[in-house]
Amino acid sequence: MDDHDWLADRFEADRGQLRAVAYRMLGSVPEAEDAVQEAWLRLSRSDTGQIDNLSAWLTTVVGRVCLDMLRSRRTRREDALDDTFVPDPVVTSTASDTADPEQQALMADSVGLALLVVLEHLAPAERLAFVLHDMFAVPFEEIAPIVGKTPAATRQLASRARRRVQGSAPAQEPDVGRQRAVVDAFMAASQAGDFDALLAVLDPDVLLRADVGVGGRLVRGAAAVASQALFFRQFAYQSHPALINGAYGMVSSDGEQVVSVMSFTVADDRVVELNILADQDRLAQLDLTLLDD
Template structure:
């Protein structure tokens, strides 16, 4: 018997809901991090954590020996249900064909927001979140909980209604997808800024050859903009020449540009009439751009706090 946990449990529940709330707040940061990786949505992550708090208050807490582990698995189960409910939403014709998860954006030179920075403690890039969007819900849960938060397959198995061995297989399949599809970004922020500066200069100058020089031959451009995209824009473009043509199309809509850091990677915010009109995030390997992800929905940018 783990007497240490029993002692903590007795202290927590003899003193009632105030200490229970204190214990929950101590775990809130990790719970938000779990939910963000599971859902790719800052708002939904907050909703999942809040629902976990409600469930905690409605539960018989006397039997909980490890509150942190219990809350992590509860949040995982809530997120799994939320992911499964997305199917019908994604079939809505108004839902973007190319969905880019919510980014964590910080303007260069601005002081970091501790709560938001905590979401990225292990450098969760936007490229990784996009790959996670391609996994089936059970695979995503097994990978996130095991590979990112060291939850055992014995604990994951009942959440996905599988055996521990089957849960291990779910995580293994997810891991292969992630390794195959998510390139490692350039680790040097200064190098990233240099590459983005070259891209920006060529784009603004209409320099086709200059853009080709900075783009990987197989670069992939994704655009999530809903109804706000210009009619001639495509939402998914692969190949340096096609992406260059698209970049020059966007250039004529861009006015002022600000540098930002997005999930640890270099990015740009374009402004029109003083308001954010687009967010561009670059995935860079070596000296080449291998991925560009754009959110061009002004309402969504405002909701994400992009200023």
């Protein structure tokens, strides 16, 4: 095996971890792939003899690439990111043994869409510090050079991000079976047009976020969300259960193509947040497979 083949094998061994880092940083599957590919290009041009810990080096490089991408994205869409934006979902089968290794790596730590929504509104450096330290245990001393700050200042970035996350991202019910019972009750009530049954399964302060690309919807409160659910009940007849970022959710189609991915956050046997991605351009870029129950 020559040096190039050895380096390629070493990179492949870390690819899943690198994709997981990039996905949490960017909330976009295609952009995460681009960031990982850029890391490979930089590695192939580097003197690996000077790298003591290749895995740590690659994680740092991916972090730096993602930070640059976030800053560029922020400049391009300075006022375009609104409260209806839903990050790319990772959709897998409800049969846990069918997920491939790369999907499993993406889903490590079960990062939900509700958390990714909060991360989208962090400053790029805050997001980097939080993701690398809190999710991947990278020391602040290694993160600091990426953001151009001292370790103490980097710690403060992560601390600010942590407070935002803890105050904004609802905690998901960890039992997928209980998630399923709530989601199935929601879908059945939507299909039947049963307003009272919908109210019974919705938290009083539930939040509905529907990203359709242009003119999304942000609805708060059980009564308002129940009314919207009745509007969306057409999808209930064509919905397929799936794991959305590790949680029980629904993928809806019109018989030919996917029209929406619905991610539910369940707590205390009620839906506390519902994120719907119905942007057809973005859905077309994702690997989505419709699965029967």
